[in-house]
Amino acid sequence: MxxxxxxxxxxxxxxxxxxxxxxxxxxxxxxxxxxxxxxxxxxxxxxxxxxxxxxxxxxxxxxxxxxxxxxxxxxxxxxxxxxxxTQGCLNGISQLSDQAIRAEAGASCAKIARVASRLGLVGAEFLAGIPGTMGGALAMNAGAWGGETWPLVRCVRTIDRQGQIREREQAEFRFGYRQLKGPEGEWFLSADLVLQPGDTQAAQARIRELLDRRAATQPTGLPSCGSVFRNPAGDHAARLIEASGLKGKRLGGAEVSQKHANFIINLGDAKARDIAALIDLVQDVVERSSGIRLQPEVRRLGAFP
The missing domain is CATH 3.30.43.10 (Uridine Diphospho-n-acetylenolpyruvylglucosamine Reductase, domain 2)
Incomplete structure (x- = not known):
């Protein structure tokens, strides 16, 4: 402007x-x-x-x-x-020491994994499978393939709506499976991640392996949000959805993926209301058939019918 x-x-x-x-x-x-x-x-x-x-x-x-x-x-x-x-800005990644990097909120998780591996640092390979940025990964303690974001965090920088920037230690936050609690009214600017020295080629091979597995099991070429629901304790959301007969279920332009039931894809002409209605339907049907009400990972913003 x-x-x-x-x-x-x-x-x-x-x-x-x-x-x-x-x-x-x-x-x-x-x-x-x-x-x-x-x-x-x-x-x-x-x-x-x-x-x-x-x-x-x-x-x-x-x-x-x-x-x-x-x-x-x-x-x-x-x-x-x-x-x-933050896409295209606030996206720097820098090495702080032989065991730590700083990733800004707008840096993609996939890029963080690649940069860490090139630096000979291991432990962040799982980030390659998270289709978001560092800021989003921090906000929900994102994870994939057994790894989670916050166990890597030493400290973060935050900003509030008055523009005040603070540095906070990991101990000031409580994190669990796909959830985080911390100071109210602050957003993440960056995180310092502690990793381990390791073999670059082995780390890059691990990233390729995880991405190949993702492409084989998830509808990566179609518009989606990634996993829609959290896995309930001791089970998998995809299994419950498939067992409820919902694989391939469509509402408007939205469909429960036939490749991975915990994905809802936009077939090309979906509206947000179609996706929201399909999420609600999946929750209701799975709860009736299994007694478990799936909890969404995805956040809704704005007004929905």
């Missing part, structure tokens, strides 16, 4: 260096390829620019963060307020 347009929004004294877009359609920003417009979408130039931007927002302005959009279902009606979009 141009400087005059930023001034009209009351966001440019001193000048912000990021990119502001108004009424920006969000379907292109989410892995499900659905979602209405954002009232405002801001892509900051760096953490200091973001701090200035946040400090100028009204106290009651809704604020959402969006990375690769792989764990979000955004309403067809769109979102009021402001989205902070």
């Amino acid at each position: 141009t400087e005059p347009a930023l001034q009209q929004q009351g966001l440019s004294a001193p000048a912000l260096r990021g990119e502001l877009r108004l009424n920006e359609p969000l379907a292109d920003y989410t892995s499900w390829r659905v979602g209405g417009p954002a009232q405002r979408l801001y892509r900051p130039a760096d953490a200091q620019d973001l701090a200035r931007f946040l400090s100028r927002l009204d106290a009651d302005e809704p604020v959402f963060w969006l990375g690769l959009g792989s764990n979000l279902l955004i309403s067809d009606a769109g979102l009021p307020g402001t989205i902070i979009h």
Whole structure:
């Protein structure tokens, strides 16, 4: 957005260096390829620019963060307020020591895994299978193939809506399977990850093995959010969904994947309401047939019928 347009929004004294877009359609920003417009979408130039931007927002302005959009279902009606979009920015990855790297919130998990392996650091290979960014992985303690994000974390940097940046230790957070509890009203800017020295070639071979397994078992070429539901204790969501006869079930343009039942795919013309309705249907049918109510991993943003 141009400087005059930023001034009209009351966001440019001193000048912000990021990119502001108004009424920006969000379907292109989410892995499900659905979602209405954002009232405002801001892509900051760096953490200091973001701090200035946040400090100028009204106290009651809704604020959402969006990375690769792989764990979000955004309403067809769109979102009021402001989205902070980190894809293509706040995405640095740097080596801190022979056992630690710093990954910013907008860095993709897959890239973090690759960079760590090139540095001869092991323990982050599982991140290659997470279709999101560091910020999203921290927010939900994302994991894959037996690995989880937070056991790697030494400390994080956060920012609040006043633009104040803090450093927090891992001990200030409580994490479990696909969940995290910590200080309220703060978002992640970066994380310092502690890894182990290891063999680069072995780590890269492990990443290739995991990606090959993912491609063989998941519908990676179709719009989806990744796994829709958490695995219940002692079982797998995909098994419960398949046992309930829901593999291939369609509502509108949304379908329970025939390749992996814990994926819902957009066949090309799905709306967010189709996906939301299919999620609700899966929960209801599985609960009736098994007594277990599946809990979604995906977050819904905006108004749904």
